Amino acid sequence: MNASAIRQTWAFVYRDHQLTKRYWSWVVVFAFYALVNSASVTLIGVAAHDTRLTLTLTIGVLLWTFLSVLFNEIAMSIAYERWEGTLEYTFMAPASRFVHLFGVSLYAMLYSFFRVAVVLAGLFVFIDLSFRGANLFGILIVLLVSSLAFMGLGLIAATLPVFSPERGAEATNILQGVLLLVSGIYYPVSVLPKWIQPVSWLSPATYALSACRKLMGIETFVPGQPLHGAPLLAVMPDLLRLLIMGIVLIPVGLWIFGRVEHWAKKTGKLKRTG
Template sequence: MTTPHAPPPTPAPDPARTTPGTLAHQLRAALAFVFRDYHLTRRYWSWVLVFTFYDMVSAASIMLIGVAAHNPRLTLTLLLGAVMWSFLGRLFGEIANSISYERWEGTIEYTFMAPVSRLTHLVGVSLFAGAYALLRGVLVFLFMGLFVDIGATLGQVVQCLVVFMVASLGFMGIGLMAAVLPVMSTENGAQATNIIQAVFLLISGVYYPVSVLPAWLQPVSAISPATYALDACRKILGVNGTGTTFQPGVGLGAVLPELGILLAFGAVTIPLGLYVFGKAETWAKRTGKLKRAG
């Protein structure tokens, strides 16, 4: 009479793995997309170097207009605008570029078939875009400091950085909506996002107060998160209003209304961006637009 074999021992759970569907699993998947975009960017490191240098030189050229005018207040205003737009513009563009890279590499179909939610995918893309844009913004800021004494305290710089972080939420949502363009067109989708960036650059008063815009265009500036972020940072640095002299800077407590509006932008645009991207993905799958040729 044979004795039945004992069942094999149950293997101990691997701590490096997480249960599908849990928050930990989704976070690991989002981080995987962060590292994927890092390696995609590193693959084109020479272009990253070229465009980073272009950003730094362009920002310094704009700031030197204030130096030439012998107006420290104008110089700081232009510096703030250049740094903020370097950050927000790169954040906006990098989300769309992530989709473009995949179209060029021919891997976007595999990403869309991966067993992860689109929310997890786009959160990972946005996290990398935010970190990359922040690094570019810091490099631009340091480069501009080689040309002029910035004149801002460390506390003011940190408070402006907080404003940048809050403003990034709204631009992430707008970037997700713009990312549908590379999904719809391989050849021209990424270039079309530059038009959207140019419109926001115009209406946000990045290098000038919104009040100098034509009267019919000034109300449109209210739809841009950059408008409120710039207002907050100008108050912190004491360069709000008009004239050539500095005003007393304020703390974060004095710009809570602007921060509240920026949070509201993020709360509205991020879900809307996810919805729009999902609709574009469904359309692209149905019409066969995901192949590399577009």
């Protein structure tokens, strides 16, 4: 990546950061809602006096906060531009689509970490949590690797608003809902009806959760004892699956985006806004 491409990547980070600042009241509202929702879910474990359940729910809400925000910000990036009416100006800039979508994804990742930090800080207020003994570094690695696969999914979903701004945004939300359901965020996948379980194999969140639960030490947790998080090597199969998904989904997402852009330029669909 040369200096010009770095500046172009920075353009998207700069733009999204400025927009986040201008819409700060919505940022506060969404962060508040995410925190309240996370605390409500996690308190179910506290009410059951079950520390293992509390930890399972905690890691679920944190991971889902991260992945859902990442996916949503990337998937909705084109819809936002259509609503603002700026899509044509972005598309006629001499930045490659890779640089464009990389810049959007980079900011989405930073924003996702911010949201997780807010939720985590809030959870400490509501619940007596201790992560002592958990492999937090390993969890960070899993988050970063799983980000690649979610970026790929986000890129594919980002094309939907090119076809139809409203329907595309609706479809993105449905897709996000399906990921939440099938990935076993708050429960093991095995409790899902048999017919839907194979769908969970296609979701990167399934493997990210499986790895994070092991790294957290939830599976080996003994009440009254500190956590014993597994070493990173123990989750290598999950990490490899996530890496392969990322390596496949990002180029596939870029390819689909390129085809949809070509179609939009052929049919004049870039023009429509709102």
